[in-house]
Amino acid sequence: MYRSAGVAMAWNVFRFCTALRGLGSIMILLVLVIVGVTYYAVVLCNYGPALLAGGATTLAALAVLLLFHFLLAMLLWSYFSVVFTDPGSVPPNWNLDFDAEMGETAPLASSEFSSQMNSQQSVALGSMGNPRVRYCRKCNQLKPPRCHHCSVCGRCVLKMDHHCVWVVNCVGALNYKYFLLFLFYTFLETTLVTLSLLPHFIAFFSDIDIPGSPAALATTFLTFVLNLAFSLSVLGFMIMHISLVSANTTTIEAYEKKTTPHWIYDLGRKRNFAQVFGNDRKYWFIPAYSEEDLRRIPALQGLDYPVRPDFDGQEL
Structure with a gap:
């Protein structure tokens, strides 16, 4: 009975993960549709025609359009950087470099580790000398520190934060900054659109005669509501991730370390910020790194993370 229930649950999870993979192009298309509708409402229906009004109205419309296009360009740049940047995968035959000064033994090869796991299933990984050593049975390989397996992508992801259906990709070590910038520019863009369309939204419920076709008015109303909703939701999501960055943790790690009093990777806000x-x-x-940062900050590569000086090896 329990066996069949477990098989059914695994099958359902597999179907769920397969369905998420299938959302790929649909979610990207949905994002582009929302951007297109917003562009039509702001530029073509309202502030584009206002450029011909003259005087202060023209100047205000020009300012809105310039800021709108700048934020839109940064939003799309950040978005597609998240979509097309690999979040980080485990290099072939990767092995953890052990610190001899901490009394740790030499690392095992993947085959040796796998063999030992098969022969000593009851032995905890922490007894091997380093509690950060983990093994992924799905990928059949060692897992670097802060690495987690994504069931949707079907592989281990370096410093995995979560799998995001909106970007059709995992958010991990190599694209986490791009994801945060996507949230940042999305918030600024949706806030700008909400504020710029607010007078039109208010006029929609007043007795004022509003120029424009019924389709344009309906699009303006819909755009205001959508951008207001996105602005508020993204703000909450952004605040959460700012707190994660300041503590040098991820969504998964924040859940896993609920009972941990001190997080070993928390090096202070300034150094935590630099690691992202x-x-x-x-x-x-901008969704890019300087060559100097990539060379001098190993954490940006997703494999090597410094720990607090007072880490005693027992806080994980």
């Missing part, structure tokens, strides 16, 4: 955004300020607000 780098040190070069010119690159903080």
Whole structure:
């Protein structure tokens, strides 16, 4: 009875993961449709025609359109950077470098580790000298620190935060910054659209005669409601991730370490921030890294993360 229930649950999870994979192009298309509807409402229906009004109205419309197009360009750049950037996968034959000064033994080869796992199923990984050593039975390989297996992608992802259906990709070590910038520019863009369309939304419920076709008015109303909803929801999501970055943790790790008093990777807000955004300020607000940061900050590669100096090996 329990066996059949377990098989049914595994089958259902597999179907769920397969369904998420199938959402790929649909979710990207949905994002582009929302962007297109917003563009039509803001540029073609309202502020584009306002450029011909003259005076202060023209200047206000020009300011809105310039800021709108800048934020839209940054939003799309960040979005497609998340979509097309591999979040980070485990290199072939990867093995953890052990610290001899901490009294740890030499690392095992993948085949040796697998053999030992098969012969000593009851032995905990922590007894091997390093509690950060983990093994993925699905991928049949060692897992680097902070690495987790994604059932949707079907592989281990470096510093995995979550699998996001909106970007049709995992959010991990190599694209986490791009994801945060996508949230940031989405919030700014949706807030701008909400504020710029607010007078039109208010006029929609007043006795004022509003120029434009019924389709344009309906699109403006829909765009205002959509952008207001996205702005509020993204704000909450962004605040959550800001707190995660400040503590140098991920969504998965925050859940796993609920009872851990001290997080071993929390090096202080400044160093935690640098492990996601780098040190070069010119690159903080664009989805890219400087060569200097990539060379000097190993954490940006997703495999090597420094720990607190007071880490005693028992806090995981």
